[in-house]
Amino acid sequence: MTYDVGYRFAQALDPSGLDTIAACLHAIQAAAKDCRNAGKPFETDPAVVLLAQHLAAVARAKMPDRAALRSLCGQAVAEIARTPLLTVLAARGVDHDADAKRTFHTEARRALRRLAEALQLASGTYEIRVCAGGPAVSGEVILHGDELYVQVSIGGFGRGEILLRRCRGRSDYVGERNHWARMAELVDPATLAARIARELGLAMPVELQPRLVA
Structure with missing residues (x-):
């Protein structure tokens, strides 16, 4: 079996097609798998880190206000507590x-x-x-x-x-x-x-x- 262990670097250098949180998460998971196939630690892999930073940028574009996000999470927790x-x-x-x-x-x-x-x-x-x-x-x-x-x-x-x-x-x-x-x-x-x-x-x-x- 052969592995394309270099694909993660190409995707990290040009993540233009990764414009949703779901797509970014999939790319990070695939990059982590590439690291395992290559016998490399993925926590410090530059491609994985770049893709993670791109995920953060995509998430900020969706909803940039951190305080508002924390407030919405608090409201969601309260709603869960009220709903059996x-x-x-x-x-x-x-x-x-x-x-x-x-x-x-x-x-x-x-x-x-x-x-x-x-x-x-x-x-x-x-x-x-x-x-x-x-x-x-x-x-x-x-x-x-x-x-x-x-x-x-x-x-x-x-x-x-x-x-x-x-x-x-x-x-x-x-x-x-x-x-x-x-x-x-x-x-x-x-x-x-x-x-x-x-x-x-x-x-x-x-x-x-x-x-x-x-």
Whole structure:
């Protein structure tokens, strides 16, 4: 196998075709690979350094105000903190993204545990399990209790990402009529628990019952 270990120098000397951040990053990665092929350290390679400086120039041209960039990053961090990860994953999808899929399973299990607490389900009366499925699907995260079946998935069928139905024990995988909820409802376990109790005819926890105003 032959390597064009000199190409990085020609590109660094004439980077006129590298006018986007993505193109610059690709050129730097290719130059680093050339260095490895040539047995040279890429951290001090003049072509790599020149290409990195060109990347900085392209980035400055996109948005030169550093203070504004820091402010936008701060706003983005605040927005991320306000937006539950489950709703972000539901919006973007997790198919063919193993890391996102694992994160979805973890976050959905946590949300279903909070839902079980809001419903005051006793320990041992329910289980939470994952059906991972293949790489093209999100799989399902399931809370299966003695009277309740909740299935969470992304990009599935039906009128929402969350399937709700009453069941007769943990051997009942068919249950009664299906109800549907959106992912945003799962991140508010108390409200969803009250809806589940009301629509499925389950006993409503005392703190979720409507109170009469004197």
